[in-house]
Amino acid sequence: MLLDSKLKLITIFFVFCSLLTTTNSKAEEKLKIVATTTMIGDLVQNLIEDDLKLEILMGAGIDPHLYKPTRSDVLKMSQANLVLYHGLFLEGRMLDAFERLRTSGKKVKAVAENILLSNAQESIEPADPHIWMDPKLWNEVLSVILAELIALSPKHEQVFTARKNLYSEKLKLLDENSEKVLKTIPIEKRVLVTAHDAFHYFGLRYGFQVEGIQGISTESEAGVKDIERLVNILTQKKITAVFTESTVSEKNISALVDGVKNAGGEVKIGDSLYSDSMGNRGTYQGTYIGMIDHNISTITKFLGGDVPDTGIMSLENK
Numbered sequence: 001m002l003l004d005s006k007l008k009l010i011t012i013f014f015v016f017c018s019l020l021t022t023t024n025s026k027a028e029e030k031l032k033i034v035a036t037t038t039m040i041g042d043l044v045q046n047l048i049e050d051d052l053k054l055e056i057l058m059g060a061g062i063d064p065h066l067y068k069p070t071r072s073d074v075l076k077m078s079q080a081n082l083v084l085y086h087g088l089f090l091e092g093r094m095l096d097a098f099e100r101l102r103t104s105g106k107k108v109k110a111v112a113e114n115i116l117l118s119n120a121q122e123s124i125e126p127a128d129p130h131i132w133m134d135p136k137l138w139n140e141v142l143s144v145i146l147a148e149l150i151a152l153s154p155k156h157e158q159v160f161t162a163r164k165n166l167y168s169e170k171l172k173l174l175d176e177n178s179e180k181v182l183k184t185i186p187i188e189k190r191v192l193v194t195a196h197d198a199f200h201y202f203g204l205r206y207g208f209q210v211e212g213i214q215g216i217s218t219e220s221e222a223g224v225k226d227i228e229r230l231v232n233i234l235t236q237k238k239i240t241a242v243f244t245e246s247t248v249s250e251k252n253i254s255a256l257v258d259g260v261k262n263a264g265g266e267v268k269i270g271d272s273l274y275s276d277s278m279g280n281r282g283t284y285q286g287t288y289i290g291m292i293d294h295n296i297s298t299i300t301k302f303l304g305g306d307v308p309d310t311g312i313m314s315l316e317n318k
C-alpha cells in the first residue's frame, strides 16, 4: 500500500516536470510579431504559418488613417520581438508610439517606405501609402518582410524562403488575372470613382483614371467643389457606377449620386470595395488575394466588363 502511493507520487512528479519543460520550450520557441493592418498580417502569416506568433492590431473595417493605439496595443507591441507597419503616414496617429518603441530599443519596421523609391513612382505629396492596391508592388513588400523575418529567426530561413516563393507566384497570377479581366471594360469607361484616394496605384498599374472624393487620408474634408468636379466627369463620360469603401462612410458617395441625378444623369452605387482593410477573418475576402479578387470583380462587373462568377483566380492561366 505504502509502495503504491510512493509510486503514484513519483509518477505525478515526473508528469509535472515534463509539463513544465514543454511549456517553457514553447514560450522560448515562438517569437512574437505585431502587424498593424490585416494586409501586412496576411503576408506575414503566409511566411510564418505556425512557426512564429502573429498579432494584428486593426481588424476588418478599421480605418488606419484615424486609428489611435489602445493601451493593450501598446502592451502587445512592447512585448513583441518585431513590429511591422506600412509607413508613408498611413498609421498617422501611431507615429509617436512607434518612436517610443524605437527609443526603447525595439525593432520597428515600416515595410512600404523604400518600395516607392525603388520603383521610381511619380512623386506624390503627401506620400501615398496605398501600395497594396497594386499586387506587383505588394509582392515587393513580401520580400522586405521575408528579410525581416529571417533576421529575426535565422533558423527558419529555408522554410520562410520556400513559402515566400510560393506565395509570390500566387500574387503574380493575381496581378496577371486582374489585368486580363479589367481589359474587358471599354477604355472610355475605365474611370474609378471612390470615397477616398486609395486607388492611385491601381490606376497606374491597370490604366484607370482614378478619382477619390476625399484626399489620400480620410482625415481631409470633401468640399462642394470636389463633388461638382466629379459630377461633371461622371456625366460627360457617362460612367455607370461609383463605389463605396469598407472603411469609409457612404455620406459623400450618396451626395455625388444625388449631384449626378440633379444634372440629368444616372449613376448607381456599386458594391463596396475593400480599401484600407481586408474582409472578415475566415472568409475569402479576409485574405489579401480574396480582397483584391473582390475589388477587381466588382469594378469590372459594374463598369461593363466580363468577369467569371467564380472570381478572377478561377481564370485559366494561359
Ligand SMILES: [Zn+2]
Residues within 6 Å of the ligand: 065, 130, 196, 197, 198, 216, 217, 218, 275, 276
Ligand atoms: Zn486610405
